Amino acid sequence: MKFSLAVYSAPHSSQAAASALRFARALLREGHQLYRVFFYCDGVHNGSSLSAPPQDETDLLAGWQALQQQHQLDLVVCIAAAQRRGVLSDSEASRLEKPAANLAAGFELAGLGQLADAVAQSDRLVTFGG
Amino acid sequence: MKFSLAVYSAPHSSQAAASALRFARALLREGHQLYRVFFYCDGVHNGSSLSAPPQDETDLLAGWQALQQQHQLDLVVCIAAAQRRGVLSDSEASRLEKPAANLAAGFELAGLGQLADAVAQSDRLVTFGG
Amino acid sequence: MTKRILALCRQAPYGNALAREGLEAVLAAAAMDQVADLLFCGDGVFQLLPEQSPAGIGQKSLQRNLQALPLFGVEQAYVCTKSLAQRGLDLEALSQGQLPLVPVDDSAALIATYDSVLSF
Amino acid sequence: MTKRILALCRQAPYGNALAREGLEAVLAAAAMDQVADLLFCGDGVFQLLPEQSPAGIGQKSLQRNLQALPLFGVEQAYVCTKSLAQRGLDLEALSQGQLPLVPVDDSAALIATYDSVLSF
C-alpha cells in the first residue's frame, strides 16, 4: 500500500517528529511504499542541517537521512513554511540575501502543491502534529 | 522597575513571540528597565538570522534587533536549547563541525544560568510560551 | 479518479499558525484542482467570527483567505453545530461572506464519506 | 537577599520537551545557588509516575533529572492534590525516591508566598 506522511512538528520540541520517523521505518519494514514525507508548519525544522542534539539523545536528522538513502525517499520541506522559519537551501539563501543555508542533504524544498499531490497519489495520508 | 522576559515560543508558530516583543517595547516606553530577554525552548528560533517572512508579515527578528540597538538589550539564547534546534553561533558551528552558523546579530548564546541570574536580578519575570 | 479530501479545521486563528497554514494548504490544493471540503469544528469555528481586526497584533486577517476559497472552487464549508453550541455561538452570527456555511450535526457520518482527511 | 522561586510544572513528560527543559532549568538554577521549589500540577503530576521506560520511544527517562534534584539542594517537591484526584492518582502511587513529595490542597496560597514563578 502507498503511504504519505505529513509532519507538522519540530524535533526535540514535540514527540510527533520522532513518531513519524518510527512510523516511516515500520511501514517500509512491513513492505509498504512511502510515496512522500511532507514537512509543514514547525515540521520544516526536521530538515535543518544545524541541529546538534546531545550524544545521548536521538538524532532524528541522521535517522531521516539514513532512511532516505536506503529507500530513495522523497523528503519535501514546504518552501513557504521554511522561509518563515529560517530553513533555506543554497539557492533560497542567495535569492533572499541571507548569510547562510541550512537545508540538510536528502531534503528538498518545494511548494504546498506537493502535499496535494501526495494526497492524490497515496492510498493513505497520516499526519503527525501537535 | 526592572523586568526580565522568558520567551519559549518560535516566531510564526505561536503568537507568544510577537506578544513578548510588544510587551518589551511597551515596558521600555513606560520607563521601566529590561534587564534581559532569555530565549528558551522553541523560543531560540527568535535568534535565527535565516528567517525570511513574507513582506506583508511582521518581521520579529528586525523588531528585536532594532530594540536591542536602541536600548543595548541583553538578548540571550539558551545554548543547550539552541544546539538541539539548530541555532548556532560561528564558534559553535565550528566546534560542532556544522556547515554554517545562523545566530543573528544582537543575540548571544549563553547557559541556563543566565535565566536564574535574570530571576535573581529582576523585580519581575514574565514568561511567554505556548 | 479524484479523491474526496476533507480539511478538518480545529484551531482558533492568530494564537498559533495552524489555522493560517491549514487554509494556505487548502488554497494550494484547490489551485492544483484538488478541491478539499472544509469542516470547522472545535475552536476552528472561531475562524468564522465576523469583524476580526488583527492589525493591532501585527497579523493579517484570516478572513481574506477564507473569502478567497470560492475563487478556487471551494463552494461551501461545513460547521459542527455541537462546537458552536459549546461556545454559545449561532450559525447566523458567523461571517458567511462569499462562503456559505452548512451546519453539520453528525460529523462522524460526514468524515466517513472522505478518502483522505487533513487535520489542521 | 535570595529570592523565593517556584517552578510550576504542568506538562506531562515525553510528549513535548517542556517537562524536560523545565527540570533542566531548575537544575541549572540550583547549581548556581538559586534553589527553586517545584509544584507539580495538571498533567505535570504524570512526571512522578513510577516505572517510566522511554527507551522504546528513543528518549531518556525524566526520572533521572528528578532524582538529581536533591543533589542540588532541592529537598522536596509539592504536588497538587486536586490534579491527582482529577487523574485518579494517589500520592502513595507516585515515585518518591530521593525526592519527598508534599501534598498541597491550596496551591493559590502556596504560589502567593513566592517572589517569582517560572512556568513549565
Add this chain to the structure above:
Amino acid sequence: MSLHIVSKSPFSSTALSDCLDAFAEGDALLLIEDGVYALSGRMSERPAVQPVYCLAADAAARGLQIPDSVTAVDDAGWVALCAEHNPVVSWFK
C-alpha cells in the same frame, strides 16, 4: 498578590481552569492571545473571579466584544498590571 496571565482558549485547553484553581483572593486575571476566547458566549456573563482584564488588541483581532465585567487594557496597561502584582504567573498550555 499574583497576576495570572492566560493565553489559551478555555474551550480547548485547561489553562484557564487550572489557573482558576490557583487563584487567590486579591489576585488578578489577564486574558491575552487565545485566552480572550473566554469572553465568548456564556463564560462572559458571570466571570468566575474578579478582577478580569483582557488585552484590547487580542479581543479586537478575534472579533470579540468585551463585556462590562471585564476591563480592557492596552500594552501600557499590561505593563502596569505586571508592575502592580507579584508574582506574574503565565498559563500558556
Add this chain to the structure above:
Amino acid sequence: MSLHIVSKSPFSSTALSDCLDAFAEGDALLLIEDGVYALSGRMSERPAVQPVYCLAADAAARGLQIPDSVTAVDDAGWVALCAEHNPVVSWFK
C-alpha cells in the same frame, strides 16, 4: 471506517473528546504519545468507544498499565491499523 489517532492527554486537551464526538460505529481509536494518558485512572475502566488500541511503547514510556479493554500494538500493528482503515484522522491539539 476511520482510524482516529489521538496524541494528547485527555486531562489537558479536548483532542480525545472532540474525536469521540466524530466517532462512528465501526471506527477505531488509537492512542499514541500523550494520548495514552487516557489509560490512567478512571477513564480506563469504561472506554467510551470500541475498539481502542494504544501504542505499547508510549504506554511503557509513561509508566502506564494497559487495561484489558484496550489492545496494545507495536509499530507494525500501528501500520496495519492505518492500512485497514480509511480515512486516518489525527487529533493532535
